[in-house]
Amino acid sequence: MTLFDAFAKQAPNKVFFSICLGALSGVSYAFLIPIVLSSINNDPNDITQSVESVRTFLSFEVSNYAMAALFLFVCVFIVFSRTISQVMLTRVAADMTSVLRVKLYKRILAAPIDALDKMGHSKLINIITMDVGRIVGGARVFPDLLMNIVTIVGLLSFLMYLNIDVFWFVLGAITFGIITYQVPILFSNRYFAHARQKNDHLMESIRGLIFGIKELKLNDTKSKAYFKDVLLYNEHEAVKADKTGQTIVRASVNYGDMISFFVIGIVCFIFINYEAMSNDELVGVVMALLYITGPIALVIGAIPSFLYAKISLNKVNQILAEMPDEDINETVEVLEPWNTIHFSDICYQYKGEDSAEGFKIGPFSFTIDKSTITFIVGGNGSGKSTLSKLLTLHHMPSTGSISFGNTLVDKSTLKSCRQTITSIYSDYYLFDRLLDGNGAENMDKIQSYLKELALDTKVTIDDGKFSTIDLSDGQKRRLALLVAFLEDKEFYVFDEWAADQDPMFKEFFYYNLLPQLKMKGKAVVIISHDDRYFDIADKILVLDSGELIDCITDKKVIKQRTLHRTIISDNNALKAS
Template identity: 45%
Template sequence: MGLFSEVTRKSPNSIFLAMLFGLGAGLCYTLIIPIISRAIESLSSGGNALNDTQQLLGVEVVNYNLAILFTIICGCILLLRSASQIMLTKVSIQLTKELRGRIYKDISKSSLIELENLGIAKVINVIISDVNAIVSGARAIPDLISNSVTIIGMLLFLFFINDEVFLLVLSALFIGIVIYQFMMFFANRYFLKSRMIFDELQESTRGFISGIKDIKLNAEKEKFFLENVLEDREQQILKSNTRAYYIAIASVSYGDLINFLVIGVTAFIFVNYHSINVADLFSIVMILLYIAGPITAVLNAIPEINLSRISYGRLTDIISKIPNENCVQDVKPLPAWNTIEFRNVEFQYDNIGSEQGFKVGPLSFSIKKGEITYLLGGNGSGKSTLSKLITLHYHANQGEILFGNTKVTEDTLVSCRQEICAIYTDYYLFDTFLFKDSVDENLVDEYLKRFKLEGKVKFENGKFSTVKLSDGQRKRLALVVSLIDDKQVYLFDEWAADQDPEFKRIFYEDILPLLKQRGKAVIVISHDQAYFKGFDNLIIMEDGNIKNYSSEGEALEIIHS
């Protein structure tokens, strides 16, 4: 689907009317010069203009009928052009909402692994920058149509006056447009290059802000990142944009000059070889001066539409790289279950060049309700990948995952996910409960007091007063939300890492046993060896496989060995 098809798809009738009104405005513009020429001709002939003189609001108006016609046409231009712009502005606003909404839905239905591979910065750039550029290009279409019609109409009037001058102007415009497009081809290449680098800059900027604490502690790192990463990419964008705009400005300036070159050739050269009277020459010069504005407007609109096309290409490219999980979105209650069972489950990341992607599995184990399972392993062991397989964020390449007798398939995936709550290390804390049903404020207040957040956060009208808290406080607030969520499976990824000893104790000795008592299946990723007790099962990951799977007694020996 092309840019124009995208614009017309949502509101074809509105776009048609906007284009029709733009066409009407262009036709009205073409009548301005003939009317003025007729009025001047009437004045030069003497009697007719004087015989058509009337008073209007105390002002003497010569060529009264032509003046009224001129005023009506100007009014039509105002109404038609305004209506065209208003209608397209409305469609543009709707298009902005629709495009972003489509991306939001694609993201929500996408595979997490593909989204991670794509990069958050690229997606944000598309949502913010590219969508706006697409809409800006769409808004330029009515003016492009109106000005194009004006140019065509004026050229037809020029043909009526003098066909030889018409051929001269047409030839000059053709040559000018060919040269202009040739120049803009190179400008667009630089614009596209700049747009690609901007994605990298966005990611670098995000890394710079997120890693500012580390950078501030090392002057050499700070200097390197500023000069060799940020400054380097800024310089590449500056270089590409400068070249693009230099070429684009030169192209537009060249386009502006075409008319005046034709006027000069006509006034100083053409009259020496062709018979042309003064009145016709005057009309020709007026036409060429008049269409200078529309030609400039068209030439200015072309780069904007080209940038819009580039952004639309980026949009479609990003959307194509966010594949749908192709799973049934309808949520249905699962049959009663007590055990999550992994049967020979395998998962492998995509290969990077000639390097084979990291593989996890085959893994076979079970997680039961009313039990606490610890998931341990060093960096690169595969425990984070396994955790995302457990929470069904990653799809197994081989094997089966079952919730009781319900196999996780495309038909049941979304329903199975509704059983799970997870707090990962890179969690995001929303400032509101994302529930349709009302939340018991008394229960929320009780949990806030339990985690000593009552003086820092208030819960009112379904929202927290703030989420701008310390790392430990934010995690405690995330735990409050998860407890209110009341799911059947809980996964905690290093939850206690940022907590004071008091809250570590509460988490391990109070919260985990409470969830176990409530019959929840609990998975804990942790390095707090002091609290490696009270669990029912232990999974130790090493090189993508389970090193050992044991009871608590056996596990304690392994942990401390």
């Protein structure tokens, strides 16, 4: 997809009509010089002709009124045709911006989670916020570029009419100037591409500064090293490449601006010594060359915008090509009733750099039943997070199978199976509104949950939107829990939900809310280190280094393990005090 293709495909009829108007405007622009020259070249000593051609208009005497009227008509036509052409193409450019962004939104929504994780959030945000704007910025110069190119062609045609030898000389000089102008532009293009690549690294560095600020403030050495070796390095590299590219472009543009004046000088001081030209021809040539200076400068000045747009469009095309589609059935159908989720010999393998094998979990088998609470426990790096994404079907197993009752999870059923799941991850995102449209129907239930979660004095809901999400971490998690309960799905996955809750809400979560879900017939999975609450579990899955090393279902063993861990925790607390 080239820049013009993206622009023209948006609204081909409007673009064609705008091009026609722009072309007419450019021709009319070029036509102004012959009109002026024709008026100037009338014989001023012909008194009869002078008197007959004078008319009074709005108390002003206008000589050569016929040519004056034509001149005014052409000027008005240029204003209207140019404005209409520019407005139409500007609106098409605005629509193209929206369409391109929406296309990216859809591709992100349709892409697998692991592909998005591999690309990185910073790169995706940079594409949407910076590159799309640059593409549209390049597209928006089309109207002016078109009109000025047509104007240049019209003026060159007028030069051909005046003096064919001058025309060929001027055409050759302009061609030489443009070619010599393009050479440094090719070099600047490399610097702009390098600057664009460094901007991705810079965006990731800024993201690290914002989200890692707490850690940086606790370690001055780390803070200074990050500032100098990461932030400043990427900042300076991006700015250095951009400044070099801009320097080359500015010098080239200034050279391009003077091409017409160089040609005028050569014609006036050198060319006339070798070719016979009348004064009228020389005046016409000089006027045409002076007039052509502006359009040439504008055409050359538009090149940096095109360079940026081309680089950004290549980046967008690259991302679109690299971003795979999940290739699943998008139709959501009601699943056949199920009571058990079967995970049979599932295994998931991450891909490392250069297709090398990364971290792996499995293969292992287990079941998740409705009306039960299952804990998944293990140390750091044991595979809990990867398993949670398998549970919620964000990852599909490399080998093995998952089935909801008799429904096998595959490309035809994946989206339908996902609709039965609600999850709150450790890195959850809290939206500022209820997106399922059930807020108005559930206001009594919402108020009850807000009161139970001690949020009724902090948050209100108006037309499905939260009054605020500027809350503490614990309050945000409780609000996310409210949203999860309102969704009323069949399968709930909580990843370290209670990690930042105070003891009162931990007790409430484990001994009140989770049993409520169990009594409603929900399948509940808890990923947690809170071993003093293991007694509510019906099953405990123990992971270590990507392997399922134990599956505890005996309630006596679970209670004994919970009591043992509670005694250890209490003794440690007493020693610490």
